[in-house]
Amino acid sequence: MLRILQLSVLVTVCLAPLFQSCQSMEENFSINDLEAQWEFSQAESNDWYPAVVPGNVHLDLFKNKIIEDPFYGNNEENLQWIEHKDWQYKGTFFVDQKLLSNQHINFEFKGLDTYADVSINGYQILSTENMFVAYEKAVKEYLVEGENTIQIYFHSPIKMAMPAFDKSNFIYPADNDRSDEHLSVFTRKAPYHYGWDWGPRFVTSGIWRPISIKAWNDAQITDVHFTQKMLSRKQAQIAFDTEVESSSQIDAKLKLIADGDIVASKSVNLQKGTNNITLKYTIDDPELWWPNGMGEAHLYHFETRLVIDDNIADKQKQSIGLRTIEVINEPDSIGESFYLKVNGIPTFIKGVNAIPNHSFLGGVRDSVYDTYFDNVIESNMNMVRIWGGGIYEDDYFYKLANEKGILVWQDFIFGCTMYPSDDAFLNNVEKEAEYNIKRLRNHPSLAMWCGNNEIKVGWDNWGWQEKYGYTEADQKELLEGYDKLFNQLLPRKIKELDAERFYYDSSPISNWGNKADMNIADNHYWGVWWGKHEFEKMNEYVPRFMSEFGFQSFPSMETIKTFSEEKDWDIDSDVMRAHQKSSIGNVTIKEYMERDYIMPSNFQNFVYLNQVMQAEGMRIGFEAHRRNKPFNMGTLYWQLNDVWPAVSWSGIDYLGNWKAMQYFIKKAFESVISSAIINEGNLSVHIISDKIEDCKVSSHLQIIKLDGTMVWEQNKDFQLKANENKIILNETLTSLSKSENLNDLVLVLNTAYEKHNTQSTFLFSKVKDLKLSKGKIDYKIVSKNGIQQVILKSNTFIKNLEISTSIEGRWSDNYFDLVPHQEYVIDFKSTNGKTLSTESITLKSITDTY
Ligand code: BMA
Numbered sequence: 001m002l003r004i005l006q007l008s009v010l011v012t013v014c015l016a017p018l019f020q021s022c023q024s025m026e027e028n029f030s031i032n033d034l035e036a037q038w039e040f041s042q043a044e045s046n047d048w049y050p051a052v053v054p055g056n057v058h059l060d061l062f063k064n065k066i067i068e069d070p071f072y073g074n075n076e077e078n079l080q081w082i083e084h085k086d087w088q089y090k091g092t093f094f095v096d097q098k099l100l101s102n103q104h105i106n107f108e109f110k111g112l113d114t115y116a117d118v119s120i121n122g123y124q125i126l127s128t129e130n131m132f133v134a135y136e137k138a139v140k141e142y143l144v145e146g147e148n149t150i151q152i153y154f155h156s157p158i159k160m161a162m163p164a165f166d167k168s169n170f171i172y173p174a175d176n177d178r179s180d181e182h183l184s185v186f187t188r189k190a191p192y193h194y195g196w197d198w199g200p201r202f203v204t205s206g207i208w209r210p211i212s213i214k215a216w217n218d219a220q221i222t223d224v225h226f227t228q229k230m231l232s233r234k235q236a237q238i239a240f241d242t243e244v245e246s247s248s249q250i251d252a253k254l255k256l257i258a259d260g261d262i263v264a265s266k267s268v269n270l271q272k273g274t275n276n277i278t279l280k281y282t283i284d285d286p287e288l289w290w291p292n293g294m295g296e297a298h299l300y301h302f303e304t305r306l307v308i309d310d311n312i313a314d315k316q317k318q319s320i321g322l323r324t325i326e327v328i329n330e331p332d333s334i335g336e337s338f339y340l341k342v343n344g345i346p347t348f349i350k351g352v353n354a355i356p357n358h359s360f361l362g363g364v365r366d367s368v369y370d371t372y373f374d375n376v377i378e379s380n381m382n383m384v385r386i387w388g389g390g391i392y393e394d395d396y397f398y399k400l401a402n403e404k405g406i407l408v409w410q411d412f413i414f415g416c417t418m419y420p421s422d423d424a425f426l427n428n429v430e431k432e433a434e435y436n437i438k439r440l441r442n443h444p445s446l447a448m449w450c451g452n453n454e455i456k457v458g459w460d461n462w463g464w465q466e467k468y469g470y471t472e473a474d475q476k477e478l479l480e481g482y483d484k485l486f487n488q489l490l491p492r493k494i495k496e497l498d499a500e501r502f503y504y505d506s507s508p509i510s511n512w513g514n515k516a517d518m519n520i521a522d523n524h525y526w527g528v529w530w531g532k533h534e535f536e537k538m539n540e541y542v543p544r545f546m547s548e549f550g551f552q553s554f555p556s557m558e559t560i561k562t563f564s565e566e567k568d569w570d571i572d573s574d575v576m577r578a579h580q581k582s583s584i585g586n587v588t589i590k591e592y593m594e595r596d597y598i599m600p601s602n603f604q605n606f607v608y609l610n611q612v613m614q615a616e617g618m619r620i621g622f623e624a625h626r627r628n629k630p631f632n633m634g635t636l637y638w639q640l641n642d643v644w645p646a647v648s649w650s651g652i653d654y655l656g657n658w659k660a661m662q663y664f665i666k667k668a669f670e671s672v673i674s675s676a677i678i679n680e681g682n683l684s685v686h687i688i689s690d691k692i693e694d695c696k697v698s699s700h701l702q703i704i705k706l707d708g709t710m711v712w713e714q715n716k717d718f719q720l721k722a723n724e725n726k727i728i729l730n731e732t733l734t735s736l737s738k739s740e741n742l743n744d745l746v747l748v749l750n751t752a753y754e755k756h757n758t759q760s761t762f763l764f765s766k767v768k769d770l771k772l773s774k775g776k777i778d779y780k781i782v783s784k785n786g787i788q789q790v791i792l793k794s795n796t797f798i799k800n801l802e803i804s805t806s807i808e809g810r811w812s813d814n815y816f817d818l819v820p821h822q823e824y825v826i827d828f829k830s831t832n833g834k835t836l837s838t839e840s841i842t843l844k845s846i847t848d849t850y
Helices: 055-064 080-084 156-166 366-378 395-404 422-441 454-462 471-496 517-518 535-539 555-559 574-578 583-596 604-628 661-667 731-738
Strands: 011-014 023-027 030-033 037-042 088-094 104-113 114-120 124-128 135-140 145-152 192-194 199-201 206-216 220-229 233-244 249-260 259-270 273-284 300-308 311-320 325-328 337-344 345-347 349-354 384-388 407-411 448-449 501-502 523-524 545-548 634-640 672-679 680-689 696-703 710-720 725-732 746-752 756-762 779-784 786-796 798-805 810-811 816-818 822-830 843-844
Touching: 011 395, 011 448, 055 080, 055 192, 055 206, 088 135, 088 206, 088 517, 104 114, 104 145, 104 574, 124 135, 145 206, 206 220, 220 300, 220 311, 233 259, 233 300, 233 311, 249 273, 249 746, 259 273, 259 710, 325 448, 325 501, 337 384, 349 407, 349 545, 395 407, 422 471, 454 471, 471 501, 517 680, 523 816, 535 680, 555 574, 555 604, 574 583, 583 604, 604 661, 604 680, 672 756, 680 696, 680 731, 680 746, 710 725, 710 731, 725 731, 779 843, 786 798, 786 816, 816 822
Parallel strands: 023 311, 349 384, 349 634, 384 407, 407 448, 448 501, 523 545, 545 634
Antiparallel strands: 011 023, 030 206, 037 088, 088 145, 104 135, 104 206, 114 124, 114 145, 192 199, 220 233, 233 273, 249 259, 249 300, 300 311, 325 337, 337 345, 672 680, 680 725, 696 710, 696 746, 746 756, 779 786, 786 822, 798 816, 798 843, 810 822
16 A cells, blocks of 8 residues: 655755845645555445546456457447446545644545545545536545545436436437437536547546645645736736635745745735735846747746745746737628737647547546647647547646647637536536636646637537427527526636636637638638538638638558457448448548549558548648638647547547648648649749748749659749748649640649758649559668668659558658659658668558559
C-alpha cells in the first residue's frame, strides 16, 4: 500500500538584493495526488478486482480480462450492458500523523464520471452529477491515522437520466446518441460517450481525473485571476486578483514573485471567510505572446505567495502571456465578418477541430498531449478548436497550447441537439461554466468561447421539428430553453468571470445549404461529404471563416489490423461497417472515388486511394481558403484525431499514423504557399503569405508533359509583403498549354522563401483521365548532418507516391508527386534508433492500384 507523502519542504528563496536578502521559508501546506490501492466491482456482485485510477470501468474490465477488447471486431455491440449497471470503486490509503496535524485537509475530485456517491471510512461526503466539474470537500474529520478507505459508487448514467426522460413530453433531437431515448441530453457527461458519427458508444463510468489532497493551515489561496489592464509596445500593466480563504482573522502578506524577485507585495489583515486582494505590476518593454508562425509565444512566469508568520501558507504559479486577441464579428459591406486580430494584426487561422483523445479518457496521460502538440506544430497550425461534443480539456493541454503558441477556440460542451432548461439542469450547468471559465481564463492561448456546436444551425435547417413531431408548445419550450442556456446563462457567466473574451452562442452562424450565407461569418461547409458536392465546389463555397469541413478516409492498414482479420478486409464486411459510424459512410467514399479515380484492385489499394483522395480533395479547400484571404480569414478542418481505430474524417489515425491528408495539411499551412486555379479558361497562380514581415520569394512555375518535356515555364523573384495575397500568373490555359493534350500535362509550382523550398503540382484533368505510365523510380538513402534522407528520382510523372518502411519513424513528406528527372529529397526521423535500408522501403503510387 502506498502512502500519502506529506511534504513539508524547506525552500530557499533567493531574492534580488534590491528587494530583500535571501531567506529560508517553510511551506506550511502540501498538495499531492491521492495514492491508493484501488479495486472495483459491479455493484450487485461484490467480486472485487484491481483497478487503475484515473481510469474507468471499461478499461478496468478489459485489464481484468472480464471483457474482450472493446475496440476489436464487433465487440462494441456486446458491451452495451455496462452502461446499465452501477459500479463501485474502493481505495485504501494511509494517512500519517503529519498530515493530520494540519488544520485543514481537502480532497479535490477533479473528475468523476458522472453520478457518484463518495464516502470516506463509511461517511458519505459527496454526491456528484457533472463530469466536467471538480468537487472539493473538507475531509479532515473523516480521516484516521493509519489505513483509510474511500468508496465511490457510480450510478448507471442511463438509469439516472430516466426520471427526467419520463417527465419530458418529447424526445430531444440528439441524433448522434445511439439509443432510442437520447438520454445523453439530461446528463453532464461527454456527449460522444453515447456515440457519434466517428466513434463508438461506450457510456462509461469512473474516476477519470486524479483526486488531489491539499493540506493547509490558517489560510489558502482559492483563486488567482490574471488581468491585463493595459498593453502597449512600451508597457504592460497587469493585475492578479487573488481570492484567499481564511479560517480566522489573521495578518498575512501576499507577494508576487517573478524570476525569484518579489515584484509586488501587500500586507493584509485577513478576515475569516473569503478575502479579495489585488496585486498590480507594470512590465516595461514587454515581450508579447505570439501564435505559432507569427513570433515567439513568450511567457512570463509568476508565483503568488501567501505568507503568514514567515511561512508560506500557500502559493500558486501562473504562466501568463501578454497579447491582445479580438474576434471581429460584425456587419460589414459584404455581409458579416468573422476574423481574429492578434496583437492588432488580422491573423489568418490555420487549424483543426479536435475531438477527445480516446473513448476512455481516464487512460490518457500527458505524453499523449506532447505528441498531440508535436503534430499540431509540425502541421504548421495556429489554432485548435475544442469541439462541443467532447470535453473541456486537461490543464496540461492548455499549458502546452500556451507554450507552443496555439490559439484555443473553446466550445462549451453542448452539440447537435437541444437541451433541457429546468432549474436543476441550469444550476448544474452554471457550476460547470463557473468552474471551467475560472480554470481556463488565465491561459494566453484561450482565444474565444463558443456556446455550442451546430445547435442553432440544426434547429433552423435540419428538420428536427418534423422528424420529432414537436408541437407548437414543444418548440416554444425548446427555443426558450436554448435562449436561457446560450443567450442568457453562459454569456452572463462570461461577463462576470472573463469579461474580456469573445463569446458567441453557436458555431456556425451561417448555413452551408444557402450559398449567399458564405458572406456571413463562420460556416461549417458540409456540401462536400454530406451534400455529395464535388471537391472542386470548395473553390466556390468559400465562407468568411471556415470552422468545419472534411472528408473521410480509412485508417492505415496497421491500424485496421488491430481490430480485424484478413477475412474482414472488405468495405462491406460487418467488422468494417462496425468501424464506420457515418450513416452515409463507405458508400460515399466509393462514390467520390468513382468520380475521380480508376477503382482499385483490392482492399489495401482502396485504403491507400481513399487516403490520397481525402488529401487531394481537402487540399482544394485549404488552398481556396487561403487564396481568398482576406475575404476568408480562417480554415479549421474536421478532424485532427480519432478516439478509436475507425474510418473517420481524421488526418491522424488512432495509432498516431499520419494519413496522406496530414502531410498535405503541413504543406498547405506553410507561411508562404503557391496555389493555382482555373477560372473561365484562365490559369492563375497566387502566392499567399501569412508572415507578419515582408520576405523574398523565388517562384518557378513550369508546365511539363508527363514524360518531363518542358512546355512552358516562368521564373520570378520578388519581395512579398506581410500578409500579401499576390497573383503572379493569370493567362489563358490554351496559350500556356500550347495545344498539348491536357491529360498529359502538369503544372509544377516551386516556391522558395527563407530556408523553405516547396514543390506542389496542379493537374488539368481528373487522375483517372491522366495518361500515367508506370515508370521507374530510383532512390538512395543518404545521411546528412545525422538525418537520414531518401533521394528519389523517376523517369516519368509519378502521382502520390507512398513511401513506407518497416522501421518505426516519421517521414518529413509522403504521398507526393515525382516530377520526372528531378530529385525529390525527404527526411526520415527514426523513433527507435534503427536506420533505414533499401530493403526496408516499399513504394506505391496510383498506377500500382489497378
Ligand atoms: C460536424 C461536427 C460533428 C460531426 C462532423 C461530421 O458537424 O460538428 O458533429 O462529427 O460534423 O459529421
